[in-house]
Structure formats: structure tokens, C-alpha cells
Amino acid sequence: TGRVEVPAFISSLQHLITTPSCPFSSWWGGVQMGPPDPILGVSEAFKKDSNPKKMNLGVGAYRDDQGKPFVLSCVRKAEALISAKQMDKEYLGITGLADFNKSCAKLALGADSEVLKSGRNITVQTISGTGSLRIGANFLSRFHGGPRDVYLPKPSWGNHTPIFKDAGMTLKAYRYYDPATCGFDHSGALEDISKIPEQSVIMLHACAHNPTGVDPRPEQWKEISDLVKKRNLLVFFDMAYQGFASGDIDKDAWAVRYFIEQGHNIVLSQSFAKNMGLYGERVGGFTVVCNDAEEAKRVESQLKILIRPIYSNPPMNGARIASTILNTPELYSVWLGEVHGMANRIIKMREQLEAGLKKEGSTRDWQHVIDQIGMFCFTGLKPEQVERLTKEFSVYMTKDGRISMAGVTSGNVGYLAAGIHAVTK
Amino acid sequence: MSIFSEVPQAPPVAVFKLTADFREDSHPQKVNLGVGAYRTDECQPWVLPVVKKVERLIVEDSSLNHEYLPILGLPEFRSASSKVALGDDSPAIKENRVGAVQALGGTGALRIGGEFLRRWYNGTNNTATPIYVSAPTWENHNAVFADAGFKDIRPYHYWDGAKKGLDISGLLDDLEKAPEASVFVLHACAHNPTGTDPTQDEWKQIAEVMKRRNLFVFFDSAYQGFASGSLDKDAWAIRYFVSEGFELFVAQSFSKNFGLYNERVGNLTVVAKDNENLTRILSQMEKIVRTTWSNPPSQGARIVSKTLNCPELFAEWYVGNVKTMADRVLLMRDQLKAKLQALGTPGTWDHITQQIGMFSFTGLNPKQVEYMIKEKHVYLMASGRINMCGLTSKNIDYVAQSIHDTVTSVQ
Numbered sequence: 001t002g003r004v005e006v007p008a009f010i011s012s013l014q015h016l017i018t019t020p021s022c023p024f025s026s027w028w029g030g031v032q033m034g035p036p037d038p039i040l041g042v043s044e045a046f047k048k049d050s051n052p053k054k055m056n057l058g059v060g061a062y063r064d065d066q067g068k069p070f071v072l073s074c075v076r077k078a079e080a081l082i083s084a085k086q087m088d089k090e091y092l093g094i095t096g097l098a099d100f101n102k103s104c105a106k107l108a109l110g111a112d113s114e115v116l117k118s119g120r121n122i123t124v125q126t127i128s129g130t131g132s133l134r135i136g137a138n139f140l141s142r143f144h145g146g147p148r149d150v151y152l153p154k155p156s157w158g159n160h161t162p163i164f165k166d167a168g169m170t171l172k173a174y175r176y177y178d179p180a181t182c183g184f185d186h187s188g189a190l191e192d193i194s195k196i197p198e199q200s201v202i203m204l205h206a207c208a209h210n211p212t213g214v215d216p217r218p219e220q221w222k223e224i225s226d227l228v229k230k231r232n233l234l235v236f237f238d239m240a241y242q243g244f245a246s247g248d249i250d251k252d253a254w255a256v257r258y259f260i261e262q263g264h265n266i267v268l269s270q271s272f273a274k275n276m277g278l279y280g281e282r283v284g285g286f287t288v289v290c291n292d293a294e295e296a297k298r299v300e301s302q303l304k305i306l307i308r309p310i311y312s313n314p315p316m317n318g319a320r321i322a323s324t325i326l327n328t329p330e331l332y333s334v335w336l337g338e339v340h341g342m343a344n345r346i347i348k349m350r351e352q353l354e355a356g357l358k359k360e361g362s363t364r365d366w367q368h369v370i371d372q373i374g375m376f377c378f379t380g381l382k383p384e385q386v387e388r389l390t391k392e393f394s395v396y397m398t399k400d401g402r403i404s405m406a407g408v409t410s411g412n413v414g415y416l417a418a419g420i421h422a423v424t425k
Numbered sequence: 426m427s428i429f430s431e432v433p434q435a436p437p438v439a440v441f442k443l444t445a446d447f448r449e450d451s452h453p454q455k456v457n458l459g460v461g462a463y464r465t466d467e468c469q470p471w472v473l474p475v476v477k478k479v480e481r482l483i484v485e486d487s488s489l490n491h492e493y494l495p496i497l498g499l500p501e502f503r504s505a506s507s508k509v510a511l512g513d514d515s516p517a518i519k520e521n522r523v524g525a526v527q528a529l530g531g532t533g534a535l536r537i538g539g540e541f542l543r544r545w546y547n548g549t550n551n552t553a554t555p556i557y558v559s560a561p562t563w564e565n566h567n568a569v570f571a572d573a574g575f576k577d578i579r580p581y582h583y584w585d586g587a588k589k590g591l592d593i594s595g596l597l598d599d600l601e602k603a604p605e606a607s608v609f610v611l612h613a614c615a616h617n618p619t620g621t622d623p624t625q626d627e628w629k630q631i632a633e634v635m636k637r638r639n640l641f642v643f644f645d646s647a648y649q650g651f652a653s654g655s656l657d658k659d660a661w662a663i664r665y666f667v668s669e670g671f672e673l674f675v676a677q678s679f680s681k682n683f684g685l686y687n688e689r690v691g692n693l694t695v696v697a698k699d700n701e702n703l704t705r706i707l708s709q710m711e712k713i714v715r716t717t718w719s720n721p722p723s724q725g726a727r728i729v730s731k732t733l734n735c736p737e738l739f740a741e742w743y744v745g746n747v748k749t750m751a752d753r754v755l756l757m758r759d760q761l762k763a764k765l766q767a768l769g770t771p772g773t774w775d776h777i778t779q780q781i782g783m784f785s786f787t788g789l790n791p792k793q794v795e796y797m798i799k800e801k802h803v804y805l806m807a808s809g810r811i812n813m814c815g816l817t818s819k820n821i822d823y824v825a826q827s828i829h830d831t832v833t834s835v836q
Contacts, residue, residue, distance in 0.1 A: 025698070026672060026697065026698035026699070026702045027546060027547075027641065027672050027698075028545065028672070028697060028698070028702040028705065028706055029702070030545065030548075030549065031545045031702070031705045031706055031709055032705065032709070033704070033705050033708050034705075034708035034709045034711060034712045036708075037496065037711065037712075037715060040495075040496065059493070061492060061493065069490040069491075069492050070490075071490050071491060075491070079484055080484065083480065083481065083484045086472070086477070088469075088470035088471075088472055089470065089472055089476075089684055089685055089686050089687050089688065090462060090470050090686055090687060091462065091680075091686045091687050092687050093441065094438070094441070127529065127717075127718035127719075127722070128718070128719065129719075130715075130716070130717070130718055130719035131717070131718045131719075134716060134717055134718070143429065143431075143432050145431065159715060159716065159719070162712070162715065162716045163716045165716075166713075166716045166717075265429075273493075277491055278491050279491055279492055279493045280491050280492055280493050280494050280720070280722065280723035281491055281722055281723055281724060282718065282719075282720075282721070282722040282723075288429070290429060291429070291430070295429055295430065295432070297434070298429070298432045298433065298434045298435075299429055299432055301434050301435035301436075301437070302432055302433075302435050304435065304437075304438065305435045305568075306572075308438060308532075308565060308568060309532070309536060309565060309568035309569040309571070309572045309573075310529075310532070310533065310536050310572070310717065311528075311529035311530060311532050311533040311536070311689060311718070312529075312530055312532040312533075312565070312689075313530075313687070313689070314529075314689065315529065315687065315688050315689040315722040315724065315725065316687035316688060317688060317722065317723075317724035317725070318491075318722065318724075
């Protein structure tokens with residue numbers, strides 16, 4: 001007996017033919033096909049491409065100069081230490097690993113922070129940066145008495161908008177990126193912020209702005225702080241790249257610490273996905289800086305009520321690794337060196353790309369490639385140019401012209417320069 | 426003036442407060458029969474030997490890294506987990522209409538499923554669809570579905586306190602009277618907190634009504650293998666419903682049967698009518714996951730996946746470790762009942778061995794529970810629920826005596 005051929009006209013009636021073991025009509029006929037995630041969708045397309053010269057400049061995951069994922073040696077050492085301890089697997093508390101929470105806050109705020117000394121922060125372990133933002137958004141949605149609007153910089157990380165939307169907040173924007181200069185639109189930002197209604201929430205990227213790589217300078221941050229204070233806005237800092245931007249963890253946390261010193265009681269999301277390379281372990285923290293320890297206790301109790309019906313309590317593995325690194329002096333200094341190394345390689349690639357474009361004969365101004373900071377570079381490429389770069393050169397990036405510098409190596413930076421020049425000359 | 430000055434202090438989650446109180450108690454004979462985690466006969470947490478073995482393999486494998494998993498999770502984990510629930514030879518799997526979302530524990534699977542149902546089930550964003558949970562049920566069920574946006578969460582009859590068993594007629598009556606399209610959260614086995622499961626005949630009756638009345642089946646499966654020691658037996662109800670043609674969700678947890686509590690390993694299995702529907706469902710699941718946790722944690726899923734997908738490791742897990750846990754619980758049940766009967770403790774105690782899984786609904790009332798805690802330093806939930814795993818050969822006499830004293834002193 002051979003395979004039964006199904007004539008075409010029967011295939012077209014497939015939807016009328018019931019599945020043998022499920023004869024009833026479906027509940028899900030009205031479910032629309034969801035659009036592919038724009039960022040992660042880039043990786044999917046990249047995987048399918050067979051061009052040996054293909055480059056994945058989509059997702060912000062660090063790669064070494066061979067284009068390979070990089071597991072930090074401090075992580076491997078921490079894992080070995082943990083493995084030797086043979087610990088149990090009992091549930092963490094809802095707020096996670098206490099040692100991690102303490103050191104996570106210390107890393108962001110600084111060891112001698114008055115906030116830590118007075119115990120007026122609550123810091124909880126979260127499912128990396130996304131989980132932290134979502135907990136924060138849910139908390140604001142439930143307890144923030146001010147307007148429901150969250151002001152994002154224009155542009156911001158694509159996932160910010162749906163996170164806040166799903167939490168029941170509404171999204172607005174303030175000017176941030178100036179396409180004319182490929183830099184910070186300082187006057188535009190101040191003008192927009194000055195008009196934000198009091199008590200609204202304003203989102204600030206602590207360092208290495210995603211997607212533009214454009215950060216305000218310290219004196220610009222000071223002006224923003226003054227204005228935000230004047231407008232009585234609630235500051236939500238997103239810090240996903242501490243250490244990754246300049247290579248110096250204190251320098252990268254400067255804005256967060258400055259705002260706190262200036263009296264802003266901020267909320268803060270931290271991620272250890274990039275700076276510890278713990279992407280898939282989902283390590284993050286959410287902090288609320290409160291008036292005093294008593295308020296922090298009340299806020300903590302409500303965060304628990306929010307977290308429990310999402311995932312009960314957070315995963316141990318990544319937090320244990322991060323905590324071990326942060327709390328073991330030898331590992332901590334290895335980590336600082338490795339973060340510095342990752343940031344440095346990115347900085348070098350920026351320099352080589354800019355030099356490569358000059359070498360190709362490009363007459364455009366590519367200074368912003370060097371001026372921008374962190375994993376991402378907003379090239380200034382238009383969607384049509386991006387499309388050409390992808391189709392003709394197999395260089396994969398997001399439509400907004402953002403490239404992840406982490407995907408650039410000394411081996412392929414020349415090819416990238418040639419491609420960018422080809423589509424922009 | 427703080428923006429948070431009006432934030433009220435929330436009450437603590439009862440089961441965790443119980444453990445906190447237990448920890449602070451200095452009484453030498455204190456016993457914790459609260460939180461649902463397995464304990465050895467030395468009353469210690471137990472990392473399954475197969476888990477230790479696999480973890481070592483993972484740490485020593487230098488080809489593994491910590492890159493992001495896909496949004497829906499580790500593919501080998503998802504497929505292996507769904508197979509565990511539905512059976513290796515499940516027709517639904519063969520027909521390519523089973524999918525899954527790796528989630529953070531059973532809680533995460535319930536929440537993602539709930540968020541999906543609120544958005545896409547019975548219309549779009551229909552927050553009025555009634556969600557039925559058993560009376561009583563795991564206390565977090567209510568919050569999961571409420572926070573997912575549902576406005577109408579109702580109890581269905583389940584525990585009959587008088588007969589100390591299942592109120593099957595009350596349950597069936599609720600099914601008959603529920604508005605069409607209502608969602609029912611069913612415990613696949615080892616009902617939490619009562620330990621009381623429907624018989625196969627009763628499951629058949631439940632299925633018949635649900636099919637006729639067009640009700641949605643959402644299984645919560647946190648104890649597969651743990652209840653009877655048999656994966657197939659513990660999944661009988663799920664597989665029966667699938668064989669009856671239901672589209673359904675199963676929220677699976679590997680916290681207990683793998684002892685991986687703190688790694689948050691769960692799986693939302695989706696059984697759809699066909700592959701086309703399944704594809705659209707999963708695409709929307711991705712959107713929900715992306716704004717909740719982006720992608721799930723890697724460690725626990727790797728451990729479970731390696732174990733389930735390797736025959737020797739699977740056998741070590743199933744025949745070795747799972748059986749060890751299930752057998753110890755069964756032994757404690759037998760012994761507790763025997764001791765209460767030997768003491769002549771008033772009441773009937775058959776329910777202790779008739780119930781199944783980690784928990785037993787003792788039938789102790791709140792006053793008796795308070796007495797147990799305050800006078801005997803035996804910690805249990807206000808509902809009278811005890812975790813059988815908290816019993817050991819060393820404390821079972823004290824616990825039996827404490828129950829006896831309590832029942833005879835306090836009404």
C-alpha cells in the first residue's frame with residue numbers, strides 16, 4: 001500500500017474536515033495571528049540565511065571577537081563554587097534571594113548610599129529587566145495616585161510600550177533623539193518635559209540608551225533633574241547596562257545616584273543579562289526608594305501581593321551566581337575586569353567601523369558611531385537602506401537603523417563598513 | 426509628601442507566614458506540616474539524585490552558555506513535558522495540535538494561560554467570563570485569575586466536610602448551572618488542599634456535563650507522579666478529556682516531582698483542535714510572555730529536558746526518585762491512620778489513606794488548628810490541611826498524639 005494522495009480540492013476543504021480525535025469546532029477561531037517580535041524576529045530571519053558572510057546585528061547579546069557567545073570566567077568560577085556547596089532547591093521567598101537583593105541595590109546605589117544606610121529602599125529579585133519593569137508597571141498601575149501616563153524617551157526600547165500597556169498604563173513620549181545630529185535633543189527634551197503634567201511617570205535610561213546609544217552628558221542630566229523636580233514627576237530609571245556603557249560601573253550609575261542625591265525617590269529596574277552575561281538565567285532587580293524604612297516595608301508587602309500571582313517566587317540559579325560574584329571579593333574584581341573588557345571591545349569596534357567607513361570613501365559624518373555608547377548604535381540608516389543592507393549583504397538589524405555593536409568583530413567590521421557605505425553613498 | 430504614603434500594609438501570604446512562625450518557635454518537638462515541599466524521613470529537603478547528576482553534567486559541559494532561550498522556552502523541554510502529561514502515544518500530539526509555553530512554575534503557567542483566556546477566549550477581552558475554582562482550592566488560584574483581569578471568579582462545590590470526601594453531586598450541579606463557556610480549573614490529581622480526587626467514573630460524569638454545556642477545561646497538574654507514583658495513573662483525567670475531544674490547557678509544574686522548587690520549572694500545555702489554531706494561539710502566547718518575563722529561565726528546563734529525553738536518566742528519575750517520594754508519603758498516610766485508630770481518637774480517619782498526594786484535609790476546625798499550633802507546636806494551615814511530607818518516623822507519634830489530644834480537648 002502506498003501513500004494516499006490528497007487531491008487539491010480536498011485540501012481546500014481541509015478546514016471543514018474535522019481532526020480525527022477532535023471533532024468539535026474550536027474555541028480559537030477568533031484568535032488573530034500575532035505579529036512576529038520585531039527584535040527577536042531579526043534573529044529568526046538571520047538563522048534562515050545561508051550567506052557565509054551574514055551578520056546578526058539584531059539582538060543585544062554580547063559576542064566576543066570571534067562572534068561567539070561569551071560566558072564570563074567569573075560566572076564559571078561562581079558556578080563551580082555553588083556546585084561544590086550542594087545546596088537544596090527549596091523555594092525562595094517571593095522577593096527572592098536576600099543576599100542578591102542587598103548586593104544588587106549596593107551595586108546600583110553605591111556602598112555608601114544614604115538610602116541603604118537608612119533602609120528606605122525595597123529591592124526585590126525579578127525576572128531580569130523585563131520582569132522588573134513589569135512588576136514596576138503593575139505596582140504603579142495599582143498604587144500610583146497620579147496620572148496613568150508614562151513618558152518614554154523618543155525612541156525607547158520597543159518592549160517598554162507593551163509592558164506598560166499590559167499593566168494598564170498609557171504611553172506618551174518626550175523628545176530625546178535628534179536625527180539631525182544623531183545625538184541628544186537636549187532642548188527638545190527639556191521643552192517636552194516642562195510640559196508633562198505633575199506626578200506623571202517619566203522613564204529615563206540610566207546609561208547606554210537603547211536603541212540610540214545616546215546618553216545625556218552630566219551637565220545635561222543636572223538640568224533634567226532640576227526640571228523633573230520642578231514638575232514633580234515620578235522617575236522610573238531603567239538600567240540594563242551598568243558597566244557595559246563606559247566599562248566603569250560607578251560612572252554608569254552616576255545619573256541614578258545623582259537623582260537620588262537630589263531628592264528624587266526613584267523606582268529602578270536593573271538587569272544582569274548583559275553585564276554578567278546571564279541572559280537566559282533571568283537575573284534582575286526592582287527597587288523603590290521610599291521616604292523611610294516603614295514605607296519601604298509597606299511597599300514590599302504590596303510587591304509580594306503583585307508577584308505571587310505571576311510566578312510565586314523567582315528562579316534561584318542566576319541570582320545565586322550574581323550574588324556569589326558580587327559578594328566574593330576575588331570574583332568581584334574579576335567581574336569588573338571582564339565588564340571593562342566587554343565595553344572596551346565595543347568601543348574599539350566603534351572606532352574601527354568609523355575608520356572603515358572613512359576608508360571606504362564615505363563622505364557622510366559618522367562621528368556619532370564613536371560618540372554613542374553601549375551596545376547599540378543608531379546608524380541613521382533609513383528603512384529602505386536597512387532593507388538593502390539585509391537583502392544584499394545579509395546584515396541583519398532592526399528597521400530603525402539600530403545595530404548591536406556586540407555583533408561586530410575585527411573580522412567582519414570591514415564588510416559592514418563596505419555594506420553601509422554601499423547603501424548610503 | 427511621598428507618592429506612596431497611602432500604600433497600605435498588605436497581609437502576609439498565609440502559608441509563608443506559617444513557616445516564618447515555625448522558624449521562630451523554639452519548642453524542641455515542633456513540627457511543620459505547612460508548606461508543600463517534600464521532606465525526607467530526616468525532615469530534610471531532598472535534591473533528587475538524578476537532578477544532582479544532571480546538574481553536574483551541565484556545569485561540566487563547556488559547550489553550554491547562558492544565552493536567551495526562545496520566548497516560548499526550551500523546545501526539547503516543552504515537547505518532552507507535554508508528552509509526560511498526554512502520554513507518548515497521544516493522538517493529539519501525533520496530529521500536531523499540541524503546543525506548549527515554558528513558564529515559571531505552575532503559577533507562571535496558570536498566569537500565562539489566564540492572560541490568554543482573558544484576551545482571546547469567549548470573545549476578545551471578555552473579563553466577564555466566569556472562572557470556577559474548587560471550594561476549597563489552592564489559595565493563589567483566585568489571585569492569578571483576578572490579576573489576569575477576570576472579574577467573576579466563583580467557587581464550585583468540591584469538598585464535603587460532613588462525609589470528608591468529594592461532593593460529586595454538588596460539583597455536577599454547578600457544572601449544569603454554570604453559564605456556557607465558563608472556565609473550570611480542575612486539579613488533575615492530588616487535589617490541593619484536600620487530597621481528594623474524583624474517581625474515574627466521576628471524571629467521566631464531569632466530562633460529559635462539560636462537553637454538553639460547552640465549558641472550558643483548565644487542568645492544574647502540579648503533582649503528576651507524586652500522587653500515586655505512576656505518571657500514567659496521575660494523568661488519567663487529562664488524557665481522558667483529550668480523548669473525548671476537548672481543547673484544553675494544562676498548567677504543569679515540575680517543582681514537586683523533580684524537587685526543582687526554586688528553579689521555577691513549569692509548562693503550559695495547549696491542546697487545540699488543529700495545528701492551524703495552535704499556531705495562532707502560540708503566536709499570541711508569545712506576546713503575553715514578552716511583556717511578563719520576555720523569555721523563561723534556562724537552568725531548570727535544561728535539567729528536566731535532559732532527564733526526560735534520556736532513557737537511563739528518565740528511568741532513574743521515574744522508577745527511582747519519584748517512586749521514593751510517593752512511597753514515603755503513602756507510608757506516612759498508612760502509619761498516621763493506624764496510630765490514630767490505635768489511640769482511639771474520636772472520629773473516622775479513613776480519609777487519611779483515601780486521600781492522595783502531598784496533602785491531607787484532616788477535618789480539624791480552625792479552633793483545633795489554633796490549639797495544635799499554640800499548645801502542641803504542630804504547624805498546619807487554618808483549613809486543617811497538613812503536608813504529609815512533614816511527617817517522619819521520628820515525629821509521627823507526637824503528631825498522632827497531638828491530634829488525639831486536640832480532638833478530645835477542643836470542639
